[in-house]
């Protein structure tokens with residue numbers, strides 16, 4: 001029997017980390033990484049396991065020093081903190097294993113600090129390693145020969161996490177994506193054939209999450225709609241589950257833009273109560289989309305703008321990822337991005353500079369072309385040396401776009417365009433269903449109002465700039481006046497907090513405190 005500790009290192013502040021908004025939501029972190037509770041569930045029962053997420057609690061190094069095995073996960077943006085933690089664990093003589101997205105693409109990065117490395121998925125290799133470790137014959141490197149059979153994955157041990165500390169939970173339905181984007185390591189690691197869990201597994205995960213008191217979850221799939229036929233089957237079961245239990249859960253997820261081509265799928269997502277979908281739109285520059293092989297975004301038919309509007313009209317808010325610095329981008333790209341995001345009425349647009357992750361086709365191509373900056377700490381925020389822009393031009397243009405998008409006027413005008421002018425209807429299926437259960441409907445509406453009021457009061461107390469407090473007050477008041485809807489009020493309050501986060505983060509980037517490479 002082994003005593004095992006698994007650690008998720010602290011993230012630096014980032015757009016999706018929501019660090020500056022978390023106190024306003026009364027949470028310590030946005031969501032738990034999905035691998036920790038999953039690895040715990042994959043651990044045979046004879047072992048004891050402790051999960052430590054440094055984003056919500058300090059690492060207990062004493063406990064680590066007493067443990068037989070200490071595992072550390074992490075993605076690219078955690079690599080510096082991972083190194084610090086691994087060095088400390090090493091100093092204390094721990095037996096260290098490392099897995100997760102970063103070591104999967106840069107196996108040699110922690111040389112000398114890890115006793116065992118795991119490359120890629122670990123549903124088979126983690127239990128195999130534990131067996132071999134117990135017999136004293138473990139290997140130094142584990143990599144599965146086949147991709148994980150998703151139908152065998154157990155329910156993650158959410159009960160081992162401090163769920164009260166997170167804003168939302170995480171849940172996974174599928175892995176993989178059928179597309180071919182040149183910069184993407186997901187398809188390199190998880191493959192282009194989407195693999196999906198059974199409805200039975202997914203519903204059991206939802207029950208387990210709900211049992212911890214968490215009623216909102218990020219479906220952390222690479223692309224929820226990678227296999228449309230299969231996901232429709234699952235969504236039908238999720239809808240039935242929601243109806244049977246009077247809609248206890250709300251979801252956020254990630255999907256490709258071809259979602260807009262499938263009315264039935266959009267309706268199923270609305271009925272399953274998926275409130276938000278994050279889409280990799282990347283750029284309005286068609287040449288860049290072709291260059292990067294994001295061909296699903298340039299297919300004939302409706303324009304990208306029309307597709308975004310169609311998804312919004314169905315009742316799902318669209319968040320997006322945008323990229324600057326493709327080879328086909330010249331200095332006109334910055335304004336083109338501003339214009340697109342405004343016209344698309346996308347409130348949460350995460351703009352980044354093109355970065356090349358090891359093992360991707362983009363990384364290989366730029367390496368051949370001598371256009372990769374090899375430094376680990378990137379002075380210009382990306383390792384890609386752009387073709388038609390100077391590195392300064394790209395960095396400064398990126399910062400200016402981020403700033404402009406988060407000017408309070410611009411940000412809240414996009415929000416008003418969506419909820420007060422287009423009047424999209426969030427959580428419409430849930431609300432329609434609850435009309436037959438008036439007590440629950442009243443209770444849900446009161447919860448949203450209370451959440452909005454709580455966030456509002458914290459905003460007024462915590463936000464130091466009077467100008468911002470004034471904007472938040474007037475935009476919330478205007479929303480209340482024009483649309484007397486508790487859910488819209490709650491959304492406006494959340495957006496004020498998100499705006500405050502982005503505003504603070506961008507200010508720090510301007511002061512040179514953060515160089516955001518992803």
Ligand code: B12
Nearest residue numbers: 017033034035071073075076099100101102121122220518
């Ligand atoms: C959901 C998601 C998010 C969510 C949630 C992130 C979170 N905090 O958990 C959000 C939207 C917030 C997000 C944000 C970001 N993300 Co993200 N995200 C994902 C996504 C789509 C799924 C991750 C997931 O939960 N998978 C499910 C779990 C079960 O899989 P897993 O973690 O890989 O774990 C398995 C194995 O790796 C292994 N394993 C993992 N750890 C360990 C440890 C040990 C000891 C062992 C033995 C095994 C092991 O076992 C598990 C079971 O097989 C991945 C893509 C992907 N498929 O990896 C990108 C991904 C991880 N994200 C990525 C990036 C870059 C980011 C951002 C930096 C983007 C940005 N520009 O800001 C931010 C980070 C900000 C932050 N503070 O979180 C990159 C990382 C690249 C890399 N190779 O390191 C990925 C791979 C996608 C990509 N290419 O863009 N992300």
Ligand code: SF4
Nearest residue numbers: 177179180181184186
């Ligand atoms: S659509 Fe997203 S997940 Fe799929 S290949 Fe492109 S970037 Fe990767």
